[in-house]
Amino acid sequence: MTVLRLAVASPLRRSFDYLPPLGTTATELHSLQPGQRLLVPFGSREVTAYLLSLEQNSEMDLAALKNALEILDPEPLLDPGMMGLGLWAADYYQHAVGEVLSVLYPRTLRHGKPHQPLGEPAWQLSQRGKGLPAGALARSPRQSQALHMLQQQQTVTTGEFLAQDISSPILNKLREKALVEQCILAPSQAVPVCTGSLALNAQQETVMRSLLQAGGSFSCHLLEGVTGSGKTEIYLQLIADCLARGKQALVLIPEIGLTPQTLTRFQQRFGSGIALLHSGLSDSQRYKAWEGARTGNDRIIIGTRSAVFTPLQAPGLIIVDEEHDSSYKQQDGFRYSARDVAVKRAQLAACPVLLGSATPSLESIYNVQLGRYQLHQLTRRAGSSSLPTIQAVDVRRLELAAGLSQTVMQAIEQTLQAGQQALLFLNRRGYAPTMQCHDCGWIAECNACDARLTVHRRSRRLRCHHCGAARALPRQCPDCRGSSLLAAGLGTEQTEELLQQRFTDWPIYRVDSDTMQGRDAMQNLVNTINQGEPAILLGTQMLTKGHHFPGVSLVAIIDTDAMLFSTDFRGEERMAQLLTQVAGRAGRADLPGTVLLQTHYPDHPTLQALLSSSYAELARELLLRRQDTGMPPIGQLLLLRSDCRDAQLGEEFLRQLRQQTETELPRDCRVIGPLPSPMQRRAGKFRSQLLVTAPDRKRAQLAARLLVQRAQALPARGGLKWSIDVDPMDLF
Numbered sequence: 001m002t003v004l005r006l007a008v009a010s011p012l013r014r015s016f017d018y019l020p021p022l023g024t025t026a027t028e029l030h031s032l033q034p035g036q037r038l039l040v041p042f043g044s045r046e047v048t049a050y051l052l053s054l055e056q057n058s059e060m061d062l063a064a065l066k067n068a069l070e071i072l073d074p075e076p077l078l079d080p081g082m083m084g085l086g087l088w089a090a091d092y093y094q095h096a097v098g099e100v101l102s103v104l105y106p107r108t109l110r111h112g113k114p115h116q117p118l119g120e121p122a123w124q125l126s127q128r129g130k131g132l133p134a135g136a137l138a139r140s141p142r143q144s145q146a147l148h149m150l151q152q153q154q155t156v157t158t159g160e161f162l163a164q165d166i167s168s169p170i171l172n173k174l175r176e177k178a179l180v181e182q183c184i185l186a187p188s189q190a191v192p193v194c195t196g197s198l199a200l201n202a203q204q205e206t207v208m209r210s211l212l213q214a215g216g217s218f219s220c221h222l223l224e225g226v227t228g229s230g231k232t233e234i235y236l237q238l239i240a241d242c243l244a245r246g247k248q249a250l251v252l253i254p255e256i257g258l259t260p261q262t263l264t265r266f267q268q269r270f271g272s273g274i275a276l277l278h279s280g281l282s283d284s285q286r287y288k289a290w291e292g293a294r295t296g297n298d299r300i301i302i303g304t305r306s307a308v309f310t311p312l313q314a315p316g317l318i319i320v321d322e323e324h325d326s327s328y329k330q331q332d333g334f335r336y337s338a339r340d341v342a343v344k345r346a347q348l349a350a351c352p353v354l355l356g357s358a359t360p361s362l363e364s365i366y367n368v369q370l371g372r373y374q375l376h377q378l379t380r381r382a383g384s385s386s387l388p389t390i391q392a393v394d395v396r397r398l399e400l401a402a403g404l405s406q407t408v409m410q411a412i413e414q415t416l417q418a419g420q421q422a423l424l425f426l427n428r429r430g431y432a433p434t435m436q437c438h439d440c441g442w443i444a445e446c447n448a449c450d451a452r453l454t455v456h457r458r459s460r461r462l463r464c465h466h467c468g469a470a471r472a473l474p475r476q477c478p479d480c481r482g483s484s485l486l487a488a489g490l491g492t493e494q495t496e497e498l499l500q501q502r503f504t505d506w507p508i509y510r511v512d513s514d515t516m517q518g519r520d521a522m523q524n525l526v527n528t529i530n531q532g533e534p535a536i537l538l539g540t541q542m543l544t545k546g547h548h549f550p551g552v553s554l555v556a557i558i559d560t561d562a563m564l565f566s567t568d569f570r571g572e573e574r575m576a577q578l579l580t581q582v583a584g585r586a587g588r589a590d591l592p593g594t595v596l597l598q599t600h601y602p603d604h605p606t607l608q609a610l611l612s613s614s615y616a617e618l619a620r621e622l623l624l625r626r627q628d629t630g631m632p633p634i635g636q637l638l639l640l641r642s643d644c645r646d647a648q649l650g651e652e653f654l655r656q657l658r659q660q661t662e663t664e665l666p667r668d669c670r671v672i673g674p675l676p677s678p679m680q681r682r683a684g685k686f687r688s689q690l691l692v693t694a695p696d697r698k699r700a701q702l703a704a705r706l707l708v709q710r711a712q713a714l715p716a717r718g719g720l721k722w723s724i725d726v727d728p729m730d731l732f
Contacts, residue, residue: 001019001056001062002019002020002029002054002055002056003017003018003019003054003055003056003057003058003062003065004017004018004019004020004032004038004051004054004055004068005017005051005052005053005054005055006018006038006040006049006050006051006052006068007049007050007052007097007098007101008040008042008047008048008049008050008098009047009048009096009098009099009101009102009110010042010096010098010099011096011099012096012098013094013095013096013097013708013712014096015052015097016040016042016049017055017058017059017060017065018038018040018049018065018066018067018068019062019065019066019067019068020067020068021038021067021068021069021070021071022067024071028071029054031074031075032051032054032071033051033075033076034051034052034053034076034080034083035050035051035076035077035078035079035080035082035083036050036051036071036072036073036075036076037049037050037051037071037072037073037077037105037109037112038050038051038068038069038070038071038072039068039069039070039072039112040066040068040069041066041069046069046112047112048072048102048109048110048111048112049068049098050098050101050102052097072112072114072115073115077105077109077115077294077311078104078311079311081315081345081348081349082104082309082311083101084348085104085309085341085344085345085348086100086101086103086104086309087100088344088348089334089336089341089344092344092701092726093334093335093336093726094704094705094708094724094726095334095335095336099333099334100334103306103309103334104309104311105290106283106286106287106290107283107286107287108283108284108287109287116184116287116291117184117186117291117295118184118186118187118288118291118292118295118297119184119185119186119187120157120158120159120184120185120187121157121158121182121184121185122155122156122157122158122182122183122184122185123146123150123155123156123157123158123161123171123180123181123182123183124150124154124155124156124180124181124183125147125150125151125154125179125180125181126178126179126180126181128178128179129147129150129174129178129179129180132147132151132179134148134151135148142165142166142170143170143173143174145164145166146161146166146170146171146174146180147174147179147180149161149164149166150180155183155185157185158171187297189273189296189297190271190272190273190297190298190299191272191273191299192243192270192271192272192273192274192299192300193270193271194236194240194243194269194270195269195270195271196268196269197233197236197237197240197269198230198233200230200233200237201230201382203229203377203378203379203380204230204233204234204378204382207223207234207376207377207378208234208237208238210374210376211234211238211352211354211376212238212241214352214374215352216245216247216316216350216351216352217350217351217352218346218347218349218350218351218352218353219352219353219374220343220346220352220353220355220367220372220373220374221352221353221354221355221373221374221375221376222323222354222355222356222357222360222364222365222367222368222373222374222375222376223354223355223356223357223376223377223378224357224358224360224375224376224377224378224616225356225357225358225377225378225379226358226378226379226380226381226387226584226614227358227381227387227580227581227583227584227585228381228382228387228584229358229378229379229380229381229382230378230381230382231321231356231358231378232265232321233382234356234378235251235319235321235354235356236265236266236269238317238319238354239251239270239300239317239319240269240270242316242317243270243299243300245316246314246316247314247315247316247317247351248293248296248298248299248300248301248312248313248314248315248316248317249299249300249301249316249317249318249319250301250303250307250308250310250312250315250317250318250319250342251266251300251301251302251303251318251319251321252303252304252305252307252308252318252319252320252321252328252338252339252342253302253303253304253321253322254304254305254321254322254325254327254328255304255325255327255542256278256279256280256304260520260522260523260526261523261526261547261548262302263276263302266300266302270300273297273298273299273300274298274299274300274301274302275288275289275292275293275298275300275301275302276289276302276303277289277290277293277301277302277303277304277306277307277310278303278304278307279304279306289301289310290310290311293310293311293312293313294310294311294312294313295313296312296313296314304327305327305328305330305338306338307338308338308341308342308345309341312349315345315346315349315351316351317351317352317353317354318342318345318346318349318351318352318353318354319353319354319356320338320339320342320353320354320355320356321356321357322356322357323339323355323356323357323360323361323364324357324359324360324361324364324577325357326574326729326730329729331729331730335723335724335725335726335728337727337729339355339361340727343355355373358580358581358584358615359576359577359580359581359615359619360619361573361633362573362619362622362623362626362632362633363632363633365619365620365623366623366633366634367633369623377616386592386593387593388555388583388584388586388592388593388594388595389592389593389594389595390583390595390597390610390611391594391595391596391597391611392560392596392597392599392602392607392611393405393407393408393596393597393598393599394599394600394602395598395599395600396600401498402490402494402495402497402498402499403426403490403494403495403558403559403598404424404495404498404556404558404598405598407596408424408556408558408596408598409502411554411556411594411596412424412503412536412554412556413503415534415553415554416503416505416506416534416535416536417534418534418553419534420534420551420552420553420554420591421529421532421534421535421536421537421549421551421552421553421554422535422536422537422552422553422554422555422556423536423537423538423539423543423549423552423554423555423556423582423585423586424495424499424536424537424538424539424555424556424558425539425540425543425544425555425556425557425558425582426490426491426492426495426538426539426540426558426559427540427541427559427562427563427578428454428489428490428491428492428540428559428562429454429465429491429492429493429512429513429514429540430454430455430456430463430465430491430492430493430514431454431455431456431457431458431487431491431493431494431497432454432455432487432489432490432491432494433452433454433455433489433490433491434452434453434454434455434487434489435453435455435462435473435474435485435486435487436485436486437477437479437480437482437484437485437486438482438484438485438486439477439480439482439484440477440479440480440482442477442478442479442480444462444474446464446466446467446469447469448464448467448469448681448682448683448684449464449466449467449469449679449681449682449683450679450680450681450682451464451465451466451679451682453469453471454491455473455487455491456493456514457473457487457493457494458493460472460473461473462474466679466682466683467682467683467684490558490559492510492512492538492539492540493510493514495538495558496508496510496538499536499538503536506534506535506536507533507535507536508535508536508538509525509528509529509535509536509537509538509539510538510539511525511537511538511539511540511542511543512539512540512542513540513542522542526547526549529549529551530548530549530550530551532550532551533551534551535551537549537552541578543582543585544578544581544582544585547585549585550591551591552585552586552591552593553586553591553592553593553594554586554593554594554595554596555582555583555585555586555593555594555595555596556595556596556598557579557582557583557595557596557597557598558598559598560579560597560598560599560607561599561600561601563575563578563579564599564601564604564606564607567678568730568731569626569629569631570729572606572622573619573622575606576606576610576615576618576619576622577615579597579610580610580615582595583595606618609621630693630695631693632727635693635694635695635696636693636694636695636696636697636699636700636727637691637692637693637694637700637727637728638691638692638693638694638700638703638704638707638724638725638726638728639689639690639691639692639724639725639728639731640654640657640689640690640692640707640711640722640723640724640725641677641687641688641689641690641722641723641724641725642654642674642687642688642689642720642721642722643685643686643687643720643721643722643723644685644686644688644718644719644720644721645684645685645686645718645719646686646718647676647680647686647688649717649718649720650674650686650687650688650720651674651676651688653688653714653716653717653720653722654673654674654688654689654690655674656714657690657707657710657711657714658671658673658674658690660710660714661706661707661710664706665692665702665703665706666694666699666702666703667699668694668695668699669692669693669694669695669699669700669703670692670693671690671691671692672690672691672692672693673688673689673690673691674688674689674690675688675689675690675691676688676689677689677731678731689731690707691731692707700726704724704726707724708724711724
């Protein structure tokens with residue numbers, strides 16, 4: 001008897017066996033292929049399942065197996081390559097295969113809705129209708145007119161019928177007579193046409209020739225180009241070559257805020273045939289983009305992290321811009337790295353993949369050293385612009401106003417008076433990170449997290465930036481009833497307030513997640529700033545994500561020290577990347593750029609290294625240090641976390657897991673913990689974690705499978721939840 005082995009979107013890391021739907025013919029059964037969707041009973045629900053394979057036996061008693069309810073797709077909507085990618089990702093990241101495969105589909109298809117091809121609803125003659133003579137049904141003038149239109153045009157849209165006062169009831173009567181039938185008029189394929197390529201400089205020409213030599217086969221490339229060096233122009237010309245070969249290009253960007261400016265530039269170059277995929281789309285918009293990519297109607301697909309799982313009819317090139325960005329790593333649920341999945345996808349699709357960044361990750365630099373990636377470098381800016389000068393501002397013993405020294409204030413004023421723009425970077429939103437009672441020392445803390453509440457003065461709220469909890473600003477201390485409440489520390493709201501008092505003649509734009517609300521907010525700001533009028537930009541990391549501000553000549557980092565000290569082994573790498581990216585916003589056009597770093601530690605080794613050498617040199621030095629510790633990318637890291645309202649239960653679960661697995665782990669794997677997470681309590685639950693280091697990827701995978709296998713068998717008491725993170729980016 002044939003058994004259907006299916007994946008169901010559930011947390012259970014296993015497949016499920018079902019019998020075919022009642023009434024399934026031998027022909028239908030023989031035509032089933034992996035990837036087809038089926039509707040199945042699952043507990044008390046009916047859910048969508050995905051066919052993995054056809055089997056002749058089951059570990060369960062065949063009499064106990066349920067029948068699937070319906071075959072939803074007559075043929076798979078995903079090609080074998082996409083199914084292979086999903087199965088690889090489920091195995092590598094040790095996540096439930098059903099949940100992984102569901103990510104490959106838009107929401108409507110995940111929920112079992114029928115697949116609808118793109119196009120406009122239309123009507124055509126049936127076989128019986130095609131045999132009618134001209135002028136048939138003369139006694140019914142409207143029906144006769146409809147038949148005449150179909151005899152003349154073969155297909156007629158519903159809208160065209162309505163324009164001739166032929167309504168749906170008339171068409172339905174013809175359908176009841178089996179004379180007409182409904183169909184979908186496929187949209188005409190929008191073919192992008194490349195126009196207006198920019199002239200390349202000598203370095204760009206060398207890189208282009210090298211990349212084009214890769215052709216259409218699988219190869220991995222790292223484009224390491226300083227900020228403003230023209231990486232995007234390289235992307236555009238590579239995509240033009242990909243389209244000329246009749247292929248599709250997938251471009252990943254780290255943030256939704258970059259989508260409008262990226263789309264604008266691509267539309268200026270290619271016109272149409274471009275699909276967007278990001279979390280800001282409605283279900284219908286996402287379905288349309290997904291289907292356009294799957295059928296090849298759209299030739300260029302631009303998207304954020306999850307777009308890496310978009311099916312393509314003819315994949316020819318994958319580009320990951322700002323490949324170092326941590327936004328490519330999913331931090332909950334299915335914890336995948338879109339950058340690493342993109343490389344695997346390119347391998348399965350036999351096409352090249354290009355990773356681009358001014359500050360490449362140490363993982364990518366290490367892959368270059370191992371010969372897995374080919375390195376291409378752009379060491380100078382495109383056009384006439386040059387890299388900015390960077391200098392540290394020693395703020396020890398200086399008076400600071402809202403975090404700003406007189407040196408920076410004077411530099412801002414000189415910049416504005418010269419008709420130029422200044423960008424100030426402060427990676428803390430809100431007015432102040434702490435509210436404190438001056439009388440008794442009480443500090444406002446989140447009731448659900450081990451974190452202090454941030455003061456948001458304009459909205460008169462205290463907010464937790466970890467779980468989202470919020471409450472009104474208190475009028476008095478809840479402990480001593482005193483009224484001397486102080487906002488301690490520095491946030492963007494506070495600095496903005498001072499700037500508005502000092503620079504009354506110029507506009508000030510605050511850029512953080514509190515002000516950039518709405519899909520078009522960031523693009524509207526970019527359009528305003530790029531009109532070139534003198535202004536001050538003040539913001540968080542949102543300002544560092546690849547935005548081009550040609551009028552900015554001064555960049556000031558208000559609190560460099562906040563990035564200098566970190567318990568995370570990636571701390572120095574991230575600080576160097578962030579400082580380099582922020583500095584790269586200065587002097588991107590003809591204006592010379594200046595970068596000021598306010599710090600109490602001007603002699604700090606990492607800061608000195610940034611001032612005296614390039615990011616590329618510093619990154620390779622950091623990689624040498626990683627070799628001494630065996631931490632990623634030299635070795636591999638796994639993080640197994642428990643979340644429980646009882647801290648002791650969480651630690652005990654991980655302690656038992658360690659006891660059951662430590663002696664069976666592959667050679668040279670090392671276990672650390674269980675330990676409380678750096679932020680132990682979050683959203684009302686206590687977090688504990690177990691770290692496992694492995695010398696290579698193969699042994700890390702064996703360790704991950706063993707840990708998951710044993711964790712699934714352990715009892716999870718008190719509502720405990722556990723998860724595994726393969727190649728974690730944050731040890732929080």
